[in-house]
Each structure stands twice: as C-alpha cells, then as structure tokens.
Amino acid sequence: MLEIDGLHSYYGDAHVLQGVSLNVAPGEIVALLGRNGMGKTTTIRSIMNLRQPVVRQGEIRYRGERLNDLSPHAIARRKIALVPQGRRLFASLTVTEHLTMLKPASAKHGWTIARAFDAFPRLAERKHHRGNQLSGGERQMLAVARALMIDPEVVLMDEPSEGLAPVMVQALEGVIAALRGEGLGILLVEQNLYSALALADRIYLIETGRIVHHGSKAELEADPSALQRYLGVH
Amino acid sequence: MLAFQIMNGLTFAALLFVVASGFTLIFGLLRIVNLAHGALYLFGGYIGFTISKLTGSFLIGGIGAMLCVAIMGLLLDQGLLRFVRGFELRQVMLTLGVAFVLNDLALVMWGGDTFTVATPEWLQGAVVIGSLFYPKFRIFVLVVGILVFISLWLLINKTRLGALIRAGVDDLEMVEACGIDIRRVFLVTFMLGSALAGLGGMLGGTFLALYPSADAEILVFSLAVVIIGGRGSLVGAAIGSLLIGLLNTFGQVWFPQLAYFVIFGPMAVLLAFRPLGLFGKAA
Ligand SMILES: Nc1ncnc2c1ncn2[C@@H]1O[C@H](COP(=O)(O)OP(=O)(O)OP(=O)(O)O)[C@@H](O)[C@H]1O
Ligand SMILES: [Mg+2]
Numbered sequence: 001m002l003e004i005d006g007l008h009s010y011y012g013d014a015h016v017l018q019g020v021s022l023n024v025a026p027g028e029i030v031a032l033l034g035r036n037g038m039g040k041t042t043t044i045r046s047i048m049n050l051r052q053p054v055v056r057q058g059e060i061r062y063r064g065e066r067l068n069d070l071s072p073h074a075i076a077r078r079k080i081a082l083v084p085q086g087r088r089l090f091a092s093l094t095v096t097e098h099l100t101m102l103k104p105a106s107a108k109h110g111w112t113i114a115r116a117f118d119a120f121p122r123l124a125e126r127k128h129h130r131g132n133q134l135s136g137g138e139r140q141m142l143a144v145a146r147a148l149m150i151d152p153e154v155v156l157m158d159e160p161s162e163g164l165a166p167v168m169v170q171a172l173e174g175v176i177a178a179l180r181g182e183g184l185g186i187l188l189v190e191q192n193l194y195s196a197l198a199l200a201d202r203i204y205l206i207e208t209g210r211i212v213h214h215g216s217k218a219e220l221e222a223d224p225s226a227l228q229r230y231l232g233v234h
Numbered sequence: 235m236l237a238f239q240i241m242n243g244l245t246f247a248a249l250l251f252v253v254a255s256g257f258t259l260i261f262g263l264l265r266i267v268n269l270a271h272g273a274l275y276l277f278g279g280y281i282g283f284t285i286s287k288l289t290g291s292f293l294i295g296g297i298g299a300m301l302c303v304a305i306m307g308l309l310l311d312q313g314l315l316r317f318v319r320g321f322e323l324r325q326v327m328l329t330l331g332v333a334f335v336l337n338d339l340a341l342v343m344w345g346g347d348t349f350t351v352a353t354p355e356w357l358q359g360a361v362v363i364g365s366l367f368y369p370k371f372r373i374f375v376l377v378v379g380i381l382v383f384i385s386l387w388l389l390i391n392k393t394r395l396g397a398l399i400r401a402g403v404d405d406l407e408m409v410e411a412c413g414i415d416i417r418r419v420f421l422v423t424f425m426l427g428s429a430l431a432g433l434g435g436m437l438g439g440t441f442l443a444l445y446p447s448a449d450a451e452i453l454v455f456s457l458a459v460v461i462i463g464g465r466g467s468l469v470g471a472a473i474g475s476l477l478i479g480l481l482n483t484f485g486q487v488w489f490p491q492l493a494y495f496v497i498f499g500p501m502a503v504l505l506a507f508r509p510l511g512l513f514g515k516a517a
Contacts, residue, residue, distance in 0.1 A: 048411050051320075076413030088408045090401040091515075101397040102412055150413045 001026050001185055002047070002080070002154050007058035009039075009046045009209075016042045016053060018209040024154060024185040029176065031188045031200035033231060039209040040189040041085050044156045047187075048072050048082055062154070081152035085159050085189075087143040089131030096127045098142055102149040110151035119175070120145050137168035144175060154185045161192045169195055193231060197221070205230045237366050239483055245372040247479025248379025249438050253452055254459035254471045255386055256430030262403045262466015263423050265322065266315065269329040272453030273336035274428050278303045278435025279444040280344050283351045292354035292440075299436045300429040307428025311421055333449065341446055351440040375437050379475075382430065386468055399423060403466045403515075455482070458501055464514025473512060 002024040009017035017039050024030045034040050046055050049072055060067040067075055076082070090098060096105075099113050107113075117124035120141045126134060134142065140160055147155055157176070161169045169192070176199055180186060190196040196203065203220055205213040205227075213226040220227060257271045278299040286295025310332060318324040353371050360367040390396035398419050401409045410416050435444075438452065459478050463470025478497055485496030508514070 050407055050411065071415075072407070072410040073413050073415045076411055082411045084408065084411070088405055090404040090408070092400045092404055093397055097397045097401075101394060101401055102414070104394065146412065 001063060002187070003059075003061045004043070004047065005059045005061070007043070007046055007055060007060070009042055009053040009055050011042075011053045016209050017046060017058075019058070020046075020206065020209065020211055021058075022187075022204050022211060022214070024187050026153065026185050027180055027183045028201045029180050029186045029188055029199050031190055031196040031203045032206060033190055033193065033196055033203060034206035035191070035231065038206045040206060041158055042209070043206070044082070044084075044158050044187070044189060047080070047156060048075055076150055079151060079153040081147035081150050081155045083140075083143050083147045083155060083157040083160055085162070087131075087139045089134075089139055089142060089146075091130065091132055094128050094130055095123050095134070095142055098131070098146045099149050102146065111148045116145045116148065119148075119178075136163055137165065137171070140164060140168070140172060141175075144172075148179075152184060154187070155179065156187045156189075158189045159191060160188070161190065161195045173199055193227070237364075238368070239487055240480070241363075241366070241368050241372065241376075243480035243483035244476070245376050245379075245441070245479075246483060247475040248376045249434060249441070250452075250455055250459055250479055251379045251472055251475035252382050252430055252437060253434035254456040254463075254475055255382060255468060256427035256434070257456045258460045258463065258466055258468070258471045259386075259399075259423055259430075260427040261460055263399050264315075264420050266325045266329065267457075268427070269326060269453065270310065270332040270336060271329075271427075271431050271456060272449035272451075273333045273340070274303050274306060274431035275435040275438065275452050276340055276444065276446075276449035277306060277336060278432030279351065279439030279448070280340055280349070280435070281432070282436035283349050283439055283444060284344075286351060292352070292357070295351065296433065296436045299432040301432075303432025303435070304425040304429040307425045308421065310428075311424040315424075316417075333453075337446065337449055340449075344444075346446055348443050348445040349439065350443050351436060353440055369441075371441055375441060378433075378437060382433075383468070383472055390468060395419070395422065455497075458497055460511070462501055462504060462511055464511030466515075467511070467513035470511055470513035 004020060004022050007017050007020040008015065020043055022030065022032065032040055032043060042053055046053060047060055049067065049070060055068060062078055062080065093101065099116055105113055122138050123141055123145060126138060131139060131142065160172055164172065173195060176186060176188065188196060188200060197217060200217050202216050204211050207230050212230055253275055257268065260266055260268050281302045282295040282299030285298035286292050289295065314328055314332065315325060318328055357371045357374050359370050361370050361373050390399060398409065398414060402416055402419060406416060455478055459471055459474035462477060463474035481497050481500065482493065485493045489496055
C-alpha cells in the first residue's frame with residue numbers, strides 16, 4: 001500500500017538517506033529500528049514531504065500514486081497520518097480543540113470526538129486542559145488521537161514510547177495493536193526494541209541512512225545476530 | 235481636563251487596536267511583518283471617504299472600505315506574497331515596496347490634500363459623561379474598538395477557524411501534516427487583517443484626517459503596539475494599544491517636543507526585559 005523505493009534525502013548538502021526502500025501493507029505493523037541519528041525521523045519526514053529534508057532521488061508511492069511532489073496536507077488527505085517524534089501538540093489548544101480542529105464536532109463518520117474519547121478515556125477527563133498541562137502518557141495519547149481524526153489508513157509513528165513509563169508503553173501498545181486489528185498499516189519507528197518486537201510483524205534495521213536488514217519478527221527472533229550487530233543489544 | 239485627555243488616549247488606543255489587531259494577526263500566523271499595512275489603512279480611509287461621499291452613507295462607506303481593502307489583501311497575498319513564502323526578508327522588502335507603490339497610487343488618485351470623512355449626523359455632537367462633554371464620534375470609535383476586540387477574541391478562541399489559526403501560530407508544519415491546507419487559512423487571515431486596516435482607515439479618516447503620510451504614522455504606531463504586546467497576541471495588542479494610546483496623548487500634552495520619545499523610550503525599556511513583548515512566545 002505504501003511503498004518507498006530507493007530514497008535519497010538531503011539536509012542541504014548532508015546526504016542523510018542513502019537509498020531507503022521499504023513498504024507497509026494494510027493490517028500490518030512494520031518497525032523501523034536504528035540507533036540515534038541513523039535516519040529514522042528523516043525517513044518519516046521524507047514520506048510526509050515536510051520542508052526538510054529534500055528528497056532528491058527515489059519514489060514514494062501510495063496505492064500506486066506518486067507522493068513525492070504533493071504537499072504535506074495533500075499527503076495527509078490521502079489518509080496518511082503522522083504521530084511525530086516529541087508529540088508536537090499545539091500549546092494553545094485544548095485537548096478537545098486538537099480533535100475538533102481537524103473534524104467538526106458534528107461529524108458522524110470515522111473517528112469522531114466521541115469515539116476518540118471512548119478509546120482514550122483519560123483524554124475525555126482532561127478535555128479542557130491544554131497540551132502542556134497533560135502528563136507524558138496523556139500527551140502521547142492525544143498525539144495518536146489527533147492523528148486518527150483524519151481517519152488514516154496508514155499511521156507513521158515516530159518513537160511513540162519515548163519517555164513513557166512502562167505502564168503507559170503497555171497501554172500504547174494495546175492501542176497500536178488495536179489499530180492494526182482494524183486494518184491500518186503502521187510504520188513504527190522505535191529505539192525501544194522490546195516495544196517494537198512486541199508489536200511488529202516485520203522489521204527493518206537502518207544504519208546511517210541505509211536499510212541494512214529486513215525480515216519478519218520470527219526470523220529476527222530465531223537469528224538475533226543482526227539485532228546485535230546494528231542495535232548493539234545482547 | 236484630565237478626564238478629557240484620558241478619553242482622548244482611550245479613543246486613540248481603540249483606533250490603534252483596530253489597526254494593530256489586523257497587523258498582529260498577520261504577523262502571528264503568516265510571520266509576515268506587513269509594512270504595507272499602513273498603506274492599506276490609508277486606502278481604507280480614502281475609499282471610505284469616496285464611497286460615503288458618493289452614497290451619502292457612512293455605514294456603506296465603512297463596509298465598502300473593509301471589503302475593498304480585504305480584496306487588496308487578497309491580491310497582495312495571492313499575487314505577490316505567495317511567491318516568497320518562508321523567506322522573511324524578501325517578504326518584508328516586498329511589503330515595503332508595495333507600501334511605496336500604494337502610497338504613490340493614493341497620491342495620484344486622491345491628490346495631496348488633507349481629507350476628513352464626514353461624520354454622519356447620528357454621530358455628531360457630544361455625549362455628557364458626568365461633567366465632561368465628549369464628542370460622540372470618538373465614543374463610537376471606542377465602542378467599535380471594544381466590539382472588534384470581543385469579536386476577534388470569540389473568533390480566535392471559540393471557533394474552528396480560530397483553533398486553526400492558533401495551531402498555526404504554534405506549529406505550522408504540524409498543522410499541514412494534519413491535512414489542513416494552511417494557505418487557505420493564511421488567505422482568510424490576511425484578508426481579515428486587511429479589512430481591519432480598512433476599518434481603521436475609515437475611523438481614523440473621520441476623527442483624525444487623511445493625508446499622504448498618514449500611512450507611515452499609523453504603521454509606526456502599529457509596529458510599536460505589536461512589539462510591546464508580542465507577536466500574534468490579541469490581548470497583547472489590546473494592552474499595547476492602551477499603553478501607546480495613553481502615552482502618546484499625554485506625551486503630546488506634557489512633553490510636546492518629546493512625543494515620540496515618550497512612546498519609544500518605555501518600549502525600549504520593556505524590550506530589554508521582555509524581548510518578545512508582553513505576551514510574545516518564541517517562534
Ligand atoms: N534539520 C537537520 N539539518 C541537518 N541535519 C539533520 C537535520 N535533522 C537531522 N539531521 C541529521 O540527519 C541524521 C539523521 O537524523 P534523524 O533525525 O533522521 O535520526 P533518527 O534516526 O530519527 O534519530 P533519533 O533516534 O535520535 O530520533 C543525523 O545525523 C542528524 O544529525
Ligand atoms: Mg528521530
């Protein structure tokens with residue numbers, strides 16, 4: 001469904017992605033793992049075509065359509081949602097406003113406010129709070145709920161477990177697995193190997209802008225040498 | 235006498251607020267320091283003057299001024315600024331160029347004489363407040379200023395468009411990544427901000443006057459208001475307007491030779507302690 005083919009991305013002259021290829025199908029969780037600064041966020045930003053980096057080579061296709069030259073909002077309109085690294089909530093919006101700004105409160109289809117509050121009861125309790133008054137876990141839940149309001153078919157999640165307490169990580173894993181159950185394709189960027197292994201169907205390992213390994217979770221678990229080599233885990 | 239001066243300060247503040255609120259709205263969301271804002275004000279005044287003279291209606295003049303200047307804003311945004319999005323210096327230079335062109339254009343169209351928009355009959359005369367006789371029209375300006383504040387506050391804090399504008403001020407890229415075509419929000423905001431300049435021109439053209447350099451004067455005041463209040467802050471613009479309006483009025487009365495210093499001196503001191511203004515947030 002989402003296919004990335006031979007992507008080369010640059011920040012100015014810095015050649016950061018050097019031929020990244022991967023794909024995500026409906027109803028699967030694909031993990032993209034790698035150490036700090038290896039190009040995970042750059043991959044996600046390239047897919048959304050955000051202002052930096054610049055994609056100079058390679059193609060991003062979604063349901064057969066080339067996305068490279070579309071603006072970020074047009075890409076989001078095609079039902080590709082972003083849960084960015086660091087949450088990036090809107091500091092001056094309340095919880096409710098984060099959701100209603102994308103879809104009128106009167107909307108009946110897909111993800112509605114009521115459904116979002118159903119899925120994330122903590123957010124319902126805090127609906128009049130602003131983003132900066134929420135706990136880390138609540139913030140991440142809101143970042144996910146905001147992404148869902150565009151009724152995505154694919155969700156790009158950039159280190160959603162970063163900085164969360166273990167119980168929150170578990171809750172989040174539950175949410176992500178449930179989304180897969182509804183047929184969404186999820187590209188999950190993680191440094192938290194255990195969270196990724198718990199969820200992912202397939203795994204890509206990235207090192208200095210190159211995909212250095214690709215396999216199903218079962219394969220990686222049977223032969224963890226790649227994990228040891230590229231992530232330094234034992 | 236003191237009460238009279240305070241009222242003068244407040245009414246001037248109201249006019250400033252109408253103009254500067256549009257300025258700060260555009261500055262906050264689009265990150266454009268629109269140096270043509272003063273020229274839009276001047277055009278609002280001239281257009282309002284002409285329309286109200288032709289139709290004999292102050293109200294139609296005011297509405298016409300707002301509409302025409304909103305359309306000028308549309309042309310400016312879609313015709314020019316669109317091509318320099320994201321390049322701050324180019325935007326500023328472009329709006330400065332537009333300001334000069336518009337100023338010359340106004341000179342060609344209306345000449346160099348000083349005009350005043352005729353005060354409609356229902357706003358002539360004075361209101362008695364206690365022992366004070368105060369011009370009705372200036373009270374009207376004060377009321378309009380308050381109404382503009384309330385409407386903008388409701389728009390920004392209680393509507394979906396307002397939530398989009400606030401989100402855009404916080405994090406433009408993220409708004410786009412959520413599927414919002416921010417350019418449309420930009421355009422609406424730019425037109426609204428321009429319309430406010432037009433309304434300001436109509437009001438200022440009635441209780442001050444219209445002449446070829448009035449645009450630069452109001453621009454300098456608006457800049458000061460927004461710098462004091464902080465980029466994009468409505469409440470900041472209101473407080474900045476009050477401060478500048480009162481300082482300007484009392485400065486002229488007490489230290490006529492130092493009128494500008496009375497405004498910009500305190501502004502400099504404030505910026506030394508709060509570089510982003512009273513309500514400014516880092517971009
Ligand atoms: N805006 C930028 N300008 C220049 N270089 C950048 C920029 N953003 C990232 N880089 C560089 O690109 C490389 C990849 O960064 P990226 O953010 O994609 O890493 P990451 O895998 O997401 O790391 P982390 O796990 O720390 O988030 C790094 O070397 C980083 O220094
Ligand atoms: Mg990253």
